[in-house]
Amino acid sequence: xxDRTLTSQRPLDTASIPLTGIVLSVLAAAGHGLWLLMxxxxxxxxxxxxxxxxxxxLLAGLVLVSGGLVASCLxxxxxxxxxxxxxxxxxxxxxxxxxxxxxxxxxxxxxxxARGSNDFWATRVAxxxxxxLCLATLLQSARNACRRxxxxxxxxxxxxxxxxxxxxxxxxxxxxLCVVLETSEHGEGNVYAARxxxxxxxxxxxxxxxxxxxxxxxxxxxRLDPPASEPVASQGRLAAAVLGVGVPCVLAAVGSGPLxxxxxxxxxxxxxxxxxxxxxxxxxxxxxxxLG
Numbered sequence: 001x002x003d004r005t006l007t008s009q010r011p012l013d014t015a016s017i018p019l020t021g022i023v024l025s026v027l028a029a030a031g032h033g034l035w036l037l038m039x040x041x042x043x044x045x046x047x048x049x050x051x052x053x054x055x056x057x058l059l060a061g062l063v064l065v066s067g068g069l070v071a072s073c074l075x076x077x078x079x080x081x082x083x084x085x086x087x088x089x090x091x092x093x094x095x096x097x098x099x100x101x102x103x104x105x106x107x108x109x110x111x112x113x114a115r116g117s118n119d120f121w122a123t124r125v126a127x128x129x130x131x132x133l134c135l136a137t138l139l140q141s142a143r144n145a146c147r148r149x150x151x152x153x154x155x156x157x158x159x160x161x162x163x164x165x166x167x168x169x170x171x172x173x174x175x176x177l178c179v180v181l182e183t184s185e186h187g188e189g190n191v192y193a194a195r196x197x198x199x200x201x202x203x204x205x206x207x208x209x210x211x212x213x214x215x216x217x218x219x220x221x222x223r224l225d226p227p228a229s230e231p232v233a234s235q236g237r238l239a240a241a242v243l244g245v246g247v248p249c250v251l252a253a254v255g256s257g258p259l260x261x262x263x264x265x266x267x268x269x270x271x272x273x274x275x276x277x278x279x280x281x282x283x284x285x286x287x288x289x290x291l292g
Contacts, residue, residue: 033171042127244274
């Protein structure tokens, strides 16, 4: 009992958690979320018309998704593995890495096929393939992470869902920004739909993150007491929730008008920062449980 009390009072140690890897992981998830939303909208035939309106988000997603791969090739500390694969070692890619690389193919197809109203059947098929591969990448990477970290039920279910919704939130914010910048009339239905989606995704992300933390803190093998016993961790989680969910939700609700592009950019940046903070705290808490 004494050991448990000492363990529960020890503050979360985030110094050993590689911040570089977490930032690149969050950015990559945002890029896949952006591509996933674009692919679904193109497949359904409801995406905004115009070639530039397609190429800009694709390029933004390409930068976000490829950051981890570039860092792995450059052997950046804390980011040497890309979806379980270290490219510089000459080893074969993992299945997760192959699926992630496969998403580049339909992305290039969408970029080449994008025309005018984007109603061409091949564009819609490529969009559906892009969405499917991005979805598979997000879910598989989260499940593999749970398996590598030895997470117990219900984490193998909650973690992929939380990562998927968080990626859709960050990707939706990036898509909102791209649509606003590429659309001359800010009152257009696509911009309004993007803002509504962001608000719904923010609420769902906050709920899933709360369930994820509750499952971790109250696991039968856990070593952490309720958050009240750890004010530092509680403050960090509150800051992560405010930045990752609260600020984007508020800005999406009130960020219309001539300053909408600035509101979208601030919301996207705040969301990424909040998700990085929250993920680092979660990794530290889980590591402490395993070592405790």
